[in-house]
Amino acid sequence: MKPNKLSDLTLEELTKQKKQMSGIVGATIAVLLIFLGAMIFLIYRKQNLTLLAILPSAGLALLPGVIRLNQLNAEIKARGGK
Incomplete structure (x- = not known):
């Protein structure tokens, strides 16, 4: 399937x-917040600081969605939409 150009x-x-x-990014944020809470709990409970390496990479899951959302917002704004 060929992806559609925004233009x-x-x-x-x-x-x-x-x-x-927006819904996808919001759901991803909710899941990541639950994941973050569980990871902080495990780090505290098990005293395993190597789990800290996972936390920064979890935010990378949001990057493609946020980039696409920004592209959509820019295109809508360029056309004079809301």
């Missing part, structure tokens, strides 16, 4: 994708 989409399609991507 080829209508404003309505861009808004729909923006809402969908």
Whole structure:
């Protein structure tokens, strides 16, 4: 499947994708917060500081979604949308 370029989409399609991507990013943040709490608990409980290496990499899971959301916002703004 060939990915759509943002410039080829209508404003309505861009808004729909923006809402969908916002939901995905929000759900990912919720899961990562639960994961963060569990990791902090395990680090405290087991006194295993090597688990600290996992925490910074967990934020990288958000990066593609946030980049796409910013692209969608920029395209909507460029077209004069909300």
